[in-house]
Amino acid sequence: MKRLKRNQLFFGTLLMMTFLLGTAVPALAGQTPGVLDCVEGDSVRGWAWNSSDPASAVEVKVTVTNQATGQTEAEYTAPADDYREDLVRKGTGTGNYGFEVIVPWESYEDGSYLVEAYASGMKLSSPKVHSVGDMQVMSSDGSAGTLRSLGVFKTTGYCPCSACSEGWGRHTSTGAIASANHTIAVDPRVIPYGSRIMINGVIYTAEDRGGAVKGNHVDIFFNTHGETRAYGTRSAEVFLVQ
Numbered sequence: 001m002k003r004l005k006r007n008q009l010f011f012g013t014l015l016m017m018t019f020l021l022g023t024a025v026p027a028l029a030g031q032t033p034g035v036l037d038c039v040e041g042d043s044v045r046g047w048a049w050n051s052s053d054p055a056s057a058v059e060v061k062v063t064v065t066n067q068a069t070g071q072t073e074a075e076y077t078a079p080a081d082d083y084r085e086d087l088v089r090k091g092t093g094t095g096n097y098g099f100e101v102i103v104p105w106e107s108y109e110d111g112s113y114l115v116e117a118y119a120s121g122m123k124l125s126s127p128k129v130h131s132v133g134d135m136q137v138m139s140s141d142g143s144a145g146t147l148r149s150l151g152v153f154k155t156t157g158y159c160p161c162s163a164c165s166e167g168w169g170r171h172t173s174t175g176a177i178a179s180a181n182h183t184i185a186v187d188p189r190v191i192p193y194g195s196r197i198m199i200n201g202v203i204y205t206a207e208d209r210g211g212a213v214k215g216n217h218v219d220i221f222f223n224t225h226g227e228t229r230a231y232g233t234r235s236a237e238v239f240l241v242q
């Protein structure tokens with residue numbers, strides 16, 4: 001029972017994270033000195049700069065916080081001085097602002113961890129959640145499921161409009177009628193049809209596909225095109241619920 005309680009807490013924390021990421025971060029994006037781009041395996045990468053001193057490299061601090069206890073488990077620092085072509089293309093100074101820190105996840109206990117980065121005392125945008133080991137969640141039908149991370153995927157949205165659905169409306173490729181907070185389109189070679197998939201605390205079912213949905217990409221169904229546009233293109237850790 002103790003295990004279950006902690007997992008419910010975890011699920012609640014994820015829901016809260018969804019709320020925080022969905023609202024607070026975009027509002028702050030203009031003020032932050034960089035972005036935490038990704039957590040891929042042990043590698044945590046992003047970029048940071050001091051716009052008033054673009055010739056100098058800033059030091060980045062990455063913190064790893066246990067979401068169950070709220071305790072900061074470790075801090076890692078690295079200079080943000082790697083060349084990034086994409087930053088140059090966006091007109092961000094010399095582009096020498098990339099950073100990477102290595103987080104040895106195998107030394108961490110199973111759990112869910114919040115990864116945040118700071119430069120010049122300010123938080124970089126797009127904090128990430130990383131899970132270690134298997135975790136359990138309560139599904140909406142009350143059954144427990146084990147989570148297995150499939151990694152960080154590109155996530156986009158679609159709706160029943162003719163442009164998004166290619167004229168299919170709510171009719172999915174599996175015959176199911178699409179509904180919000182439930183239906184996702186996947187590449188069935190990567191995520192088999194019928195899989196239950198958790199993204200940012202919501203458990204979806206893989207029951208559709210799309211011409212543009214290839215590889216590590218999930219297309220999330222929304223009721224309206226406005227919600228679809230507001231969602232845009234994001235990246236999120238995708239979990240298989242078993």
Ligand SMILES: [Zn+2]
Nearest residue numbers: 159161164225
């Ligand atoms: Zn649409």
